Amino acid sequence: MTDATQSGPMLAADGTPLKKSLARSLRRRKLRALALISPLLLFVLLSFVIPIVSMLFRSVENGIVSQTIPLTVVELQNWDAEGGELPNEAVYAAFTKDMLAAIEAKQHTRLGSRLNYEKTGMSSMFRRSGRQIKKLDPEADAPFKDKLIEIHDGWGDVDTWRTIKTHAVPITNGYFLNAVDMRRTPEGAQAQPDDKKILIKLFGRTLMMSLIITGSCVLLAYPISYLLANLPMRISNLLMILVLLPFWTSLLVRTSAWKVMLQQQGVINETLVWLGLVADDARLVIINNQFGTIIAMTHILLPFMILPMYSVMQTIPPTYTRAAKSMGATNWTTFWRIYFPQSIPGIGAGSILVFILAIGYYITPEIVGGTKGVFISNRIAYHISSSLNWGLAAALGTILLVVVLVLYWAYDKIVGIDNVKLG
Amino acid sequence: MNRAAKDRTGEPSWYMSNDAAFVEFQRVQKSYDGEILVVKDLNLSMPKGEFLTMLGPSGSGKTTCLMMLAGFETATHGEIMLDGRPINNIPPHKRGIGMVFQNYALFPHMTVAENLAFPLEVRNIGKDAREEKVKRALDMVQMGAFGSRRPAQLSGGQQQRIALARALVFEPELVLMDEPLGALDKQLREHMQFEITRLAHELGITTVYVTHDQTEALTMSDRVAVFDDGRIQQLAPPDLLYEEPENSFVAQFIGENNTLEGVVKSIDGDSCVVALDDGSEIDAMPVNVKAAGERTKVSIRPERVEFNKDRLHADAHTLKATVKEFIYMGDVFRFRLSVAGNDDFIIKTRNAPDAVRLSPGQEVEIGWLAKDCRALDA
Ligand SMILES: Nc1ncnc2c1ncn2[C@@H]1O[C@H](COP(=O)(O)OP(=O)(O)OP(=O)(O)O)[C@@H](O)[C@H]1O
Numbered sequence A: 001m002t003d004a005t006q007s008g009p010m011l012a013a014d015g016t017p018l019k020k021s022l023a024r025s026l027r028r029r030k031l032r033a034l035a036l037i038s039p040l041l042l043f044v045l046l047s048f049v050i051p052i053v054s055m056l057f058r059s060v061e062n063g064i065v066s067q068t069i070p071l072t073v074v075e076l077q078n079w080d081a082e083g084g085e086l087p088n089e090a091v092y093a094a095f096t097k098d099m100l101a102a103i104e105a106k107q108h109t110r111l112g113s114r115l116n117y118e119k120t121g122m123s124s125m126f127r128r129s130g131r132q133i134k135k136l137d138p139e140a141d142a143p144f145k146d147k148l149i150e151i152h153d154g155w156g157d158v159d160t161w162r163t164i165k166t167h168a169v170p171i172t173n174g175y176f177l178n179a180v181d182m183r184r185t186p187e188g189a190q191a192q193p194d195d196k197k198i199l200i201k202l203f204g205r206t207l208m209m210s211l212i213i214t215g216s217c218v219l220l221a222y223p224i225s226y227l228l229a230n231l232p233m234r235i236s237n238l239l240m241i242l243v244l245l246p247f248w249t250s251l252l253v254r255t256s257a258w259k260v261m262l263q264q265q266g267v268i269n270e271t272l273v274w275l276g277l278v279a280d281d282a283r284l285v286i287i288n289n290q291f292g293t294i295i296a297m298t299h300i301l302l303p304f305m306i307l308p309m310y311s312v313m314q315t316i317p318p319t320y321t322r323a324a325k326s327m328g329a330t331n332w333t334t335f336w337r338i339y340f341p342q343s344i345p346g347i348g349a350g351s352i353l354v355f356i357l358a359i360g361y362y363i364t365p366e367i368v369g370g371t372k373g374v375f376i377s378n379r380i381a382y383h384i385s386s387s388l389n390w391g392l393a394a395a396l397g398t399i400l401l402v403v404v405l406v407l408y409w410a411y412d413k414i415v416g417i418d419n420v421k422l423g
Numbered sequence B: 001m002n003r004a005a006k007d008r009t010g011e012p013s014w015y016m017s018n019d020a021a022f023v024e025f026q027r028v029q030k031s032y033d034g035e036i037l038v039v040k041d042l043n044l045s046m047p048k049g050e051f052l053t054m055l056g057p058s059g060s061g062k063t064t065c066l067m068m069l070a071g072f073e074t075a076t077h078g079e080i081m082l083d084g085r086p087i088n089n090i091p092p093h094k095r096g097i098g099m100v101f102q103n104y105a106l107f108p109h110m111t112v113a114e115n116l117a118f119p120l121e122v123r124n125i126g127k128d129a130r131e132e133k134v135k136r137a138l139d140m141v142q143m144g145a146f147g148s149r150r151p152a153q154l155s156g157g158q159q160q161r162i163a164l165a166r167a168l169v170f171e172p173e174l175v176l177m178d179e180p181l182g183a184l185d186k187q188l189r190e191h192m193q194f195e196i197t198r199l200a201h202e203l204g205i206t207t208v209y210v211t212h213d214q215t216e217a218l219t220m221s222d223r224v225a226v227f228d229d230g231r232i233q234q235l236a237p238p239d240l241l242y243e244e245p246e247n248s249f250v251a252q253f254i255g256e257n258n259t260l261e262g263v264v265k266s267i268d269g270d271s272c273v274v275a276l277d278d279g280s281e282i283d284a285m286p287v288n289v290k291a292a293g294e295r296t297k298v299s300i301r302p303e304r305v306e307f308n309k310d311r312l313h314a315d316a317h318t319l320k321a322t323v324k325e326f327i328y329m330g331d332v333f334r335f336r337l338s339v340a341g342n343d344d345f346i347i348k349t350r351n352a353p354d355a356v357r358l359s360p361g362q363e364v365e366i367g368w369l370a371k372d373c374r375a376l377d378a
């Protein structure tokens, strides 16, 4: 208060501005802290940051076309893709030369698979033509245009060359366009045909279901955490074991157990039929759809909600509620005005944890989700291990990462991340 | 004040309980674990408007008593009555008890002003009246400028003042305070002591006050209950407590006190002769001794010891003493003497123009009036 009346900056004892000497003393402390965490930092860098950066890079990297058929790419520059005419002989000659080199290096099938993401049939076209082109001589057999078209009539299709030209750039936005249900064409970005539009819907579903799962976790975990934090030690320890028990069971076992529970011949349906609540021919469909995924994932992620909530609630001393009641507050007012606001950091921490875990969850939706209950991560896994379109997988993963970061940022703006307490 | 009518712990006070009692503990016992009695047989009756202090060593059950009175702990045995009704039949939020907790219990997620407004809000007091009351309460504890701060941004003493303001802001009939001034500096503490007593009397609030500080207890209270070992050792107005302690615990605990041990030689009505362990004899007043031959601890206040023979009865017993130390304290002189084997016998005299200054090594004869020397339990 007296500071305000003083004019000019505050000075430290030795005459340097107070701000500066404070910054200097803080810097020394920061450096020491940095030295202490450097082994961990290195580990995180190697095992976490580098893979993520490489994934980010893979989502735009597209060197394969220009590296495998460099001469063709150069020649295609002069070709008017909009014109509807086939490229001229120079392109075919360059392409044959490139292919011969590529076949030598066994690279042409890889290029085929890459282009196959954009236009189906390209993979087999490259593979089959490869065998024939191998027999051609780059000098003697010219001209090549007709010969190539004879080898595979795909080479006589304007679309083939358009595809090659469109995807010849070394850095592409094609994967990202694909990830949001669009595609790269010579005319610029265009929407995918309707039958191929699934990814945006999948993203939306993933977010929606993660929210529902987080919400149901909050509802279920709050009373449990409250009990854990307020019951006598002996009982709450027992409850805690029950909460932690699922952690000691394999994730697969837990998920499969839900399969047993929820399927049409499963425990729940059998019981309902036996009780006569549900007709035998109208058994509930509660698995292999979104409902199944929500139930199973809520159960599996519940401990991640309970633990932070519990540890926050445990730090709320009972004297607060006593004080409130002594001042005349009813039980409800005490809870709502005094207890609940102080437990919010726990809800926040648990929600972030559960939501982020849910949004990237893979095994459970895969097993109990059927086709309608799968998440975007299942799609990523499919592209990584089945279609081998790693670029698209990386683009999807990057978008997922960005979504999480944006949500995190929004959470920080609205609730404040320093309000999140894990204990 | 008719002191003779005030109840003493000798007789359970609930016998004298009358309908006027506002707060009443009847044979209350409390155990937390079913093994140890934290409160043993507590009897206490307070009229409306009284300021009663619970004083006692740490762990003697003071907070426990407050919590039972506030209804947050239930008595294991016995009954606690508030205004003639058993406390456990009134839900806590209907009791109208203001409370200052030992650790303040300010709501961390609310500002100071919101903390103070909370009890008013739950009573549905209008916004204007609320703000007015909050402001007055803050000014009362000299914290007017801090209304918009969070409790975590206050010092311990400031938090304590806010806790106090919050307990008083809704003008409760009964206020319980658990060491509300423990963290304050001397000057502020004295100011707050004055403020609390003034408010309590002005508003006619019945107050139960817990403290470790006996000066605080003596200066603020109408009556003081000295706690030890889960029992009230003595319940009396401050002057009686100091001048007529009923057992050696109270004598030791309140103020400075000299203790000598011996055996009662003879009793004659209001005075007796005690033979000390070294064979010398002194005059005393029998308090907790009934017959000759009993062991006793006698207690005498430092300022009641005389070494000027003229002021004693001609036939009074005297003791030989050697001065060990002289301590100059400004308004009083303090001497440490060796008397009958006790090297820590203290005498105090007022720094008057004619005061005698004894010097170390000097031999003196000391004595006292029989009524100032109390023969208590051994
Ligand atoms: N919740 C509890 N559970 C078990 N024992 C308790 C509990 N609260 C208090 N005690 C025990 O009861 C006894 C009395 O405690 P209490 O808090 O009433 O003491 P106090 O007189 O207020 O002490 P202080 O002056 O240090 O605050 C102590 O021995 C304490 O350990």
Ligand SMILES: [Mg+2]
Residues within 6 Å of the ligand: B062, B063, B064, B102, B178
């Ligand atoms: Mg206490």
